[in-house]
Amino acid sequence: MERFGENWRDHDKKIFSAWERIGNDEDLLLLVGDLSWAVRLGEAQADLDRIAAMKGTKIILKGNHDYWWQSAAKMRRALHLSIHIIQGDSLIINRVAVAGTRGWVCPNDSYFEAHDQKIYEREVGRLKLALDSLKGREADFDFLIVALHYPPTNNKHEASGFTELIDDYGADACVYGHLHGSEAIQAALTGRRGKTWHYLVSADSVDFTPLEIKRDCRTGV
Numbered sequence: 001m002e003r004f005g006e007n008w009r010d011h012d013k014k015i016f017s018a019w020e021r022i023g024n025d026e027d028l029l030l031l032v033g034d035l036s037w038a039v040r041l042g043e044a045q046a047d048l049d050r051i052a053a054m055k056g057t058k059i060i061l062k063g064n065h066d067y068w069w070q071s072a073a074k075m076r077r078a079l080h081l082s083i084h085i086i087q088g089d090s091l092i093i094n095r096v097a098v099a100g101t102r103g104w105v106c107p108n109d110s111y112f113e114a115h116d117q118k119i120y121e122r123e124v125g126r127l128k129l130a131l132d133s134l135k136g137r138e139a140d141f142d143f144l145i146v147a148l149h150y151p152p153t154n155n156k157h158e159a160s161g162f163t164e165l166i167d168d169y170g171a172d173a174c175v176y177g178h179l180h181g182s183e184a185i186q187a188a189l190t191g192r193r194g195k196t197w198h199y200l201v202s203a204d205s206v207d208f209t210p211l212e213i214k215r216d217c218r219t220g221v
Contacts, residue, residue, distance in 0.1 A: 007204060008204065014208035014209070015209070019054055020054075027057070028098075030175055031061070032176055033061045033064070035047060035051070035060060036048070037065070041069075052083055059086055060085055061149050062102045063178065072087050075087075086098060088100075088129050090130050090133045092140050092141050095142050095143065097143070099147070100127070103123050103148035103162060106153055106162070107160065108154045109155050109156075121161070123162075124161035124165070127148075131146075144170065145175055145213075146165075146171045149176065150178050151179060167194050170195055171195075176198075176200060180205070185204070
């Protein structure tokens with residue numbers, strides 16, 4: 001990974017060491033994609049085993065480089081009991097609801113092309129399904145996180161189908177990754193937008209240390 005910059009040297013050791021230092025068994029750890037360079041599920045097993053050994057309950061999402069990712073049924077059979085997947089659906093753990101999907105490049109982004117429209121619309125639909133799956137279960141949670149791999153807006157921070165759903169369902173936080181490098185990180189949507197606090201958690205954006213998200217982020221504390 002150091003080919004992407006000297007700061008990436010031993011990046012995995014930095015991440016695992018940081019979590020060993022700050023994590024607890026009671027924590028919920030969100031890993032929002034690009035988890036392994038493997039191209040087959042079996043090849044990713046060593047990386048998944050390392051994740052399984054991390055403290056806490058883990059929720060993982062598919063990133064655009066997770067070519068090893070298989071169907072939800074195959075994934076759940078292969079994963080340790082401490083690892084859960086989100087794939088256009090939702091989970092409630094310790095009164096925290098997490099709904100998510102991979103996401104995609106949004107319209108009017110500098111990288112958006114005509115062929116992206118269909119995938120974008122499909123991913124917006126999957127996020128709606130994920131959020132809809134929480135209807136009738138509102139009494140079971142008091143904090144809602146939307147988890148994506150891609151950012152929920154284009155690089156101009158314009159509204160999108162993702163942000164409309166985030167607003168409509170009153171998410172407390174939106175967590176995403178994908179963006180790397182100082183320029184992209186500095187230009188990313190972070191902080192409060194409407195009711196929702198947005199967090200970019202790609203490895204280099206958080207200095208290879210998992211970012212703590214507290215429920216009192218709703219008050220800005």
